[in-house]
Amino acid sequence: MLPVIVLASLLLAEVARSASYTSCTQESCGNLTIRYPFSLAGAQPLYCGYPVFDLACDAAHSPAQAYLSNTFGDGLFRVRDISYENNSMVAALNTSFAGDAGCPVPDFNVSASLALFPLNISAANNRLVFFYGCTVPADLRLPRPCGNRTMGAYVSGLWGEDGTLPPGVPRNCTSASVPVHGGTTEQLAAPRRYYEQLIRDGFLLELPAPLGDCDGCTRRMRGECRFDQFSFQCVCPDGNLCPISTSTSHSGWKHFLATRTCCESLSSIYY
Numbered sequence: 001m002l003p004v005i006v007l008a009s010l011l012l013a014e015v016a017r018s019a020s021y022t023s024c025t026q027e028s029c030g031n032l033t034i035r036y037p038f039s040l041a042g043a044q045p046l047y048c049g050y051p052v053f054d055l056a057c058d059a060a061h062s063p064a065q066a067y068l069s070n071t072f073g074d075g076l077f078r079v080r081d082i083s084y085e086n087n088s089m090v091a092a093l094n095t096s097f098a099g100d101a102g103c104p105v106p107d108f109n110v111s112a113s114l115a116l117f118p119l120n121i122s123a124a125n126n127r128l129v130f131f132y133g134c135t136v137p138a139d140l141r142l143p144r145p146c147g148n149r150t151m152g153a154y155v156s157g158l159w160g161e162d163g164t165l166p167p168g169v170p171r172n173c174t175s176a177s178v179p180v181h182g183g184t185t186e187q188l189a190a191p192r193r194y195y196e197q198l199i200r201d202g203f204l205l206e207l208p209a210p211l212g213d214c215d216g217c218t219r220r221m222r223g224e225c226r227f228d229q230f231s232f233q234c235v236c237p238d239g240n241l242c243p244i245s246t247s248t249s250h251s252g253w254k255h256f257l258a259t260r261t262c263c264e265s266l267s268s269i270y271y
Contacts, residue, residue, distance in 0.1 A: 024048040024224040024235075029055065030063035032082055036214045036225035037207070041069055047228045052117050055079060067094070070116065077114075080202045087210065088122070092202035093178060103146035104199050105130050106176050114205075122204040123160030125179035128153065128191055134173035140166065142192050153191045155180075179203035213244050 026035035027043045034040040039049035041056045054069040066079040073095065081090040093110060097103040111121060136152035145151060152173075156163025159179050165171065180198040187194035212232025214225035221242045226233040234242035 024226060029057035029066040030061070032066050032079060034066070034082075035084070037210060037227065038082065040066075047226045048224075050118075050227050068117070072113065078202070087207045089205050089207060090181065090202045091205055093199055097146040097149075100147040103144070103151075104196055105142075105146050105151060106178060107147070108176065110176065110178050118208045120206040121159055121179050122181070122206050123158055125159040125181045125203045126183065126188060127156045127159050127161075127163055128178045128180045128195065128198055129156050129163065129175055130178070130195075131169065131173040131175040134170040137166075137168040140169070140192055142195065153195050155188050155191050212246055216244055217242060 023045055024036070024039075024047075025044075026033055027040045028034060029040060034044070034055060035049075037049045038053045038055055039046055041054055043057075046054055052070055055066045056069045056075075058065045058067065058075070067075045068077045068079065068091070071077060075094050077091045078094050079089060080092050083089065093104075093106060095104065095106050095108075097105045098107045114121070130151055130153050132146070132149040132151045136150050140152040140154055142151040142153060152169070154166050154169070156165075156177075178199060180201065181204045182201050183194070183198050187198055191198060211227065212225065212234065214232075214234075217223045217225050217234035221234060221236055221244070223234045223236045223242050226235060231246045233245045236242045
């Protein structure tokens, strides 16, 4: 009887170890493949990726849509595409002007709302500027007001450049800028007509250099990649850490995650 009990215990231990090992198996949300350095809430433990790159999947849409979880508003940034090869992602702003659910124009600083994330808005994006609270030239005016405010829009050039005001736009306007990637020549020349499509198409974000050799972990060692205790961990099939795991904490990530939490003051996000 004892050998049977011992054998059963060993089998249970192996099952538990296997369950732990497969806990970071890649998942999907709609057309997206979710794997390190991202994690999918409800399907993968948080340590399967960087905590700030946890994604929520909304299956109410067809196909399902993924959103960055740790933002000051639910579903604020929809993840349209992830390029693991180019270390980048395309996100689309999903918001509305205060008091006007039908107007997809933000009333806050978009770049500041990403301050909690180690992401860079690519200089390849164009800068779409919305302005109000001043005299809005007719040729820049949106077809409808937002929150009972007459709104104007123009593209001031690339995101990394210092934009110039179009003729007739006063300097005393309140404004909010949205990065947009792509768009036809016609759309960029007349954003007052195409601003909703430009926002839906999203913008390019550059991810930080990946920590650890996740490709080597999964391909050569058949392990799974984790981010735990501020370190990259490659967990081998036997449940132990593989040699390519980082032996010390990554100081840059440790500083970033230790000084920025999702509950910190968000006052800087608003103008």
